[in-house]
Amino acid sequence: MxxxxxxxxxxxxxxxxxxxxxxxxxxxxxxxTAFGAGGGVLLLGVLPVFLPVAAVIPVHGVLQAGSNGxxxxxxxxxxxxxxxxxxxxxxxxxxxxxxxxxxxxxxAWLELALGIFILWTAWxxxxxxxxxxxxxxxxxxAVTGALxxxxxxxxxxxxxxxxxxxxxxxxxxxxxxxxMLLQHALKIAAFGVMGFAFAPWLPFxxxxxxxxxxxxxxxxxxxxxxGDARFHRVLAVVLTLLAVRLVISGTMGVTTAAHAxxxxxx
Numbered sequence: 001m002x003x004x005x006x007x008x009x010x011x012x013x014x015x016x017x018x019x020x021x022x023x024x025x026x027x028x029x030x031x032x033t034a035f036g037a038g039g040g041v042l043l044l045g046v047l048p049v050f051l052p053v054a055a056v057i058p059v060h061g062v063l064q065a066g067s068n069g070x071x072x073x074x075x076x077x078x079x080x081x082x083x084x085x086x087x088x089x090x091x092x093x094x095x096x097x098x099x100x101x102x103x104x105x106x107x108a109w110l111e112l113a114l115g116i117f118i119l120w121t122a123w124x125x126x127x128x129x130x131x132x133x134x135x136x137x138x139x140x141x142a143v144t145g146a147l148x149x150x151x152x153x154x155x156x157x158x159x160x161x162x163x164x165x166x167x168x169x170x171x172x173x174x175x176x177x178x179x180m181l182l183q184h185a186l187k188i189a190a191f192g193v194m195g196f197a198f199a200p201w202l203p204f205x206x207x208x209x210x211x212x213x214x215x216x217x218x219x220x221x222x223x224x225x226x227g228d229a230r231f232h233r234v235l236a237v238v239l240t241l242l243a244v245r246l247v248i249s250g251t252m253g254v255t256t257a258a259h260a261x262x263x264x265x266x
Contacts, residue, residue, distance in 0.1 A: 041242050
């Protein structure tokens with residue numbers, strides 16, 4: 001059952017569903033601001049329950065752009081600009097390639113590969129990126145710029161890439177937020193060019209922006225009370241949980257596809 005006041009915000013969504021979505025917006029922004037990653041994946045897991053599948057990734061991109069924009073504004077003086085510019089250059093190339101090849105790729109394999117990469121980056125030997133950090137971030141921007149059109153949430157990948165640089169926690173969070181703001185802005189532009197209509201979703205997006213502001217403000221308070229060592233420990237744990245989810249989901253998808261193919265061949 002819906003209430004008239006919520007019909008304009010979330011047509012066809014019950015009151016309890018609207019409450020869950022707004023809470024997910026608060027928690028997603030809090031988790032990413034306080035722990036470095038995870039909020040985008042959390043939100044991406046909730047949206048398909050209530051939104052049409054075709055709208056999930058483009059609407060998610062707008063929500064994440066707003067959330068990361070808030071964090072970028074709050075932490076702008078901590079941004080490492082050379083790293084951001086390198087990521088931006090790669091992102092422009094990757095988004096252009098991804099948009100030109102916009103087809104339904106085997107998402108299960110992408111999830112599996114991303115999960116394994118994140119686990120290795122969080123717990124494996126840390127690469128020495130000082131002398132090549134700009135080229136590595138440029139390549140990362142290109143890869144994630146293309147992937148985000150298909151899998152939606154590449155934040156853990158970018159967080160893991162920056163995590164290898166062992167930046168001070170505020171510099172990490174500021175640079176990460178600015179990189180993700182840029183990436184989601186490019187994704188929004190790509191979906192707009194491909195014909196997705198964002199206008200009907202603007203009331204919902206506005207309400208979620210308010211939720212993201214609350215979560216970002218709370219997360220910034222928590223970030224200020226953590227030391228660098230604790231921040232990176234928590235970040236590693238968060239990345240691990242996200243990576244395990246991706247590996248499980250990807251493995252299940254690959255197995256299901258293999259069984260379906262064997263059945264069809266039989």
